[in-house]
Amino acid sequence: MIIVIDGLNKHLFGDVLDEVFKLRARVFEGRLGWEVNVVNGRERDQFDDLDPAHVVSIDDEGEVVSCMRLLQTTGPHMLADVFSSILDGEPPLRSTQIWEATRFCVDTSRLGQGRAKNSISYVTSEVMIGSFEYAQKAGVLDAVAVIDPVMNRVLKRSGNAPCDYLGTAKPMGKVTAMAALMDCSDERIASIREFAGIQHDVFLSEADALRLMAQRQEAKSPMPKPSVANQDHKPLSTLERYFVEQMRDARTESEVQDVLRLIESLSDTFTPEQKDALLNTPRAFAQEA
Known part of the structure; x- marks a missing residue:
């Protein structure tokens, strides 16, 4: 399953982005031995500060299993400034x-071999489909990617062969880097879908x-204490608990309003009493959670 995290919704998916950076550290530094910037177990670089779009695959338990970063080429990007x-x-x-x-990676420790749903091959295709379809909707015609020969073979085998290459392959530390060009066409997306059976x-x-994400958090966190707004002391639902945590972590009025708007947009999920508690006493509701 694919979610796209960008500058508009990253405040809602901070935990997911954190898992993305952890996965990148495990893959690029730990498994591949790349010379990347890892701090506190998270791999980030200067391009992550430019509000790129992160195409993220999550499994049925809400765990991040793959990701890719999409960045406009009109400003700083890796091919122009690093490679x-x-x-x-x-x-x-x-x-x-x-x-x-860039920064495509998969969690091989959670994914199997073959081409079934929870396989490396399936998830790779899923991220590619999500990336190209998301780019298409944004009016993008082509994507350029810095890859290595191994990834180049993966793309060719999965119905996603580059349509051209830029420059020539160059040794970069322990790997060889090459720049591949891929069109964001219906034909390419159909080819990947056919290969993966998606x-x-x-x-x-x-x-x-x-x-x-709320269900995932519930599985990992103890039940919060009832709060002022929860006067009847009923157990909080998974979604209520998520909003309690979001409101508790809000640091500015703008962040508070973002949470309130999201509550309003999901109003049909709550009973009138739950919605009233969340909308009218949000900080009290979160105060002791």
Whole structure:
């Protein structure tokens, strides 16, 4: 299941992004031995500060199993500012209709072999489908990706072969890096879907993603104490508990209003009494949770 986290909704999915950065550290530093910046078990770089879109695959338990980062090429990006030697002196591609795809990785410890749903192959295809479909909706025509020869073979085998390459492959530390160009076309998406046997919508709605994250949090956290707004001392539902935690962590009035708007958008999920408690006494409701 795919969720896309960008500058508009990252305040709702901070925990998911944190897991993305942890996965990147385990894969790029731990498994692949890349020279990347890892702090407190999380891999981040300067491009993560530019509000890129993160295409994230989560499993049925809400665990992050794969991710990819999409960044506009009109500003700083890796091919222009880190891997420019690949281009052999040619200027980098810059266009509002070309995005850069980087930092793709999968959690091989949670995924199996073969081509079943919870396999590396399936999840890889799912992330690719999500990335291309999301890019299409944004008006993007092409994606450029810095990959290695192993990933190049994976793309070719999975119905997602690059349509061209930029510059020439260059040794970069322990790996060889190359720049691949892929069109965001219906034909490419159909080819990946056919390979993976994926015909359904891969995207998880924001509301369903929040419910899944709340269930995941419930499984890992003890039950919070009843609060002032919960006068009847009924156990909190999974979704109520999620909003309690979001409101408790809000640091500015803008963040409070974001939570309130989300509560309002999911109003049909709550009884009138629950909605009244969440909307009218949110800070009291969260105070002791």
